[in-house]
Amino acid sequence: MNAPLPSRHDVARLRIDGFTDEEIAKELGVTTTWVVHQMDQLGFPDRRTVREGQVRMYVGHIWGIPENHSHLTDHPAQMLMAYTLMRDGDRLSDFQRRLVDQWVERLRGAVLAYDPTHGWYYQPRTPQDGDTVVAAPVDPPELWSKLQHFWQLPE
Incomplete structure (x- = not known):
């Protein structure tokens, strides 16, 4: 069974802490594409x-x-x-x-x-x-x- 995807809160927290998209993906065990999509959904600027x-x-x-x-x-x-x-x-x-x-x-x-x-x-x-x-x-x-x-x- 697949693990649940991380929450947007987790993604936002890491971005605010200064992590890059690649670092967030590695930290959360997801793809960079998924992280970029979440950033767009959250309204974070590129x-x-x-x-x-x-x-x-x-x-x-x-x-x-x-x-x-x-x-x-x-x-x-x-x-x-x-x-x-x-x-x-x-x-x-x-x-x-x-x-x-x-x-x-x-x-x-x-x-x-x-x-x-x-x-x-x-x-x-x-x-x-x-x-x-x-x-x-x-x-x-x-x-x-x-x-x-x-x-x-x-x-």
Whole structure:
């Protein structure tokens, strides 16, 4: 006889505790597809969408970019955000991964920088940049020090 399926309460509790869909499925002995369906039924936003929104907010805060400004949708900003998610353990699609890998290769000799007037641009890498993919803002907020480890070049 099959065991009864876990309750939605169990699924919600684990999500609130920060578990990923895959971790919830493993914990409860169900498929990831079942967990995603339960999340939809419970009205939880897609975890990836939430994380992308958080990273977008962090990037905006660090460089002083207003929430709906086009500089947050520019290609370099999108690559920085995807790279951040990847470094934090999110799985990217094969296509996204190829784009990020190409972007990282470009940054072996350059560093991404931001100017509020002109937006994102690439500048030649200097010894002061170390192995970071993005130059620190002129007056970095405290959040910079908490996130800059995500913005290191892979070895």
